Amino acid sequence: MAAPNEDEILEGFLCPICKADLKSASQLTNHFESLHQEEQDVLKSLKDIFGKAKKIILNNEDSDLKETFDRALKFNSQEYYPSEEQVIGVSRCSTDYFKGVRSARLERYATETNKLLIRLDKLVCNMPSEPNQRKVHEQEVVPWLDGSSVKLCPNCAKAFNLTRRKHHCRLCGSILCHDCSVFLDINVAKSIVDPSLPQALTQSDQEVTEKNGLRLCEHCFNLIELRKQIQDSRNAKTVLVTAYEQMRSLMDQARPAVAMYEKMCQSLFDGETTYNLSDVNALRGRIGKLAEGIDLLSKQIASFPVDPGTRQAKLQNSIRQAAAHFIKEELLSLRKLPTEAQIDEVRRERYERAQKQVQMERERMERERDWRGEEAGASGSRVDNNPEVDDNNPLIEQMNIIRGYIKEARKELKFEEVAILEANLKELKKEYQLQMLSNKS
Missing domain, CATH: 4.10.860 (DNA Excision Repair, Uvrb; Chain A)
Structure with a gap:
């Protein structure tokens, strides 16, 4: 019987050993049991071997086999090998070396930055506004390098020519081209030298900045900018400080508002017409909004995360208590407003008193006219006054x-x-x- 082609796909009830097509399932079973008995015995013997091994391992009948199996399972486990104390080898501390390298580098940068700040202070102090005088002033503070032998820009390595002129850094005096220049605004420079001065808004227009700024190289500008960032980080206000300042601002607005409210209330009780009830109610509503803002900010300050029992926690609680006391004593204890009926009654009485005073004044003027003489008083009255x-x-x-x-x-x-x-x-x-x-x- 010729062996079938390996690439050929066979179909039907095929024998797994000889690949014969038996046409039906019953014929395939009889064929396999009668002709392939030996292969079936081999499979059965293998199954018996594995079953016996499994039984021995589970029933612990063979201690050697059990030990071998356990060794295979625990080959990489720490339980197989006895625990031994590990001996510490040679160690070396590099902290001092790292500190030395860091200190030398920080000292170098700090020294160089301080020199630049001293030069920057001399530059911005009494700087002339006239361009020629300003240039002389800058050269007196920082000597410029001689650029007669410099043919290329040290930063971009481009050759100098008629269109690419040579320029000097105002802090170190080095030579560079215009494209490699960085300009520092004068107002920013003054704020760096003296942080107490209020920093003005810098110009966003590049042309204005170049005209009024100091030309610097990139290295000097980075050192100055780093110092400015450190100053800004030190002077930056925390969220707690910002909330406290806002709360204090609301308190400063509330005090004169309360004083004005008391003054307006007293004016209403006195029957004056300077203010009306709607004005006082509007001011009372404003005071109420200020009280709400103060209460909200004080609660926000007290809720900031902090370790209990620390000085910071006591400070936050004290701020909250002071704000609550201020609201209770100053803002919530406002004087009660009079009613419309009370205001009308007081104003009516005031009006009657005013009418009496006017009548008395009129009678007094009439008596004075009689004393001076009726004819002289009448003629003077017609001449000096216009009745219309x-x-x-x-x-x-x-x-x-x-x-x-x-x-x-x-x-x-x-x-x-x-x-x-x-x-x-x-x-x-x-x-x-x-x-x-x-x-x-």
């Missing part, structure tokens, strides 16, 4: 203008201005009343 009063009166125009200013000040809650304008309005009203009395007389 209309809207063209300057006093009325001034009073209308002041009323407009008062309306605008009330919208912006500027009650100090309202008080001043109302006082001026009262003076004009008195003058107008006196003018009307003199006209009637």
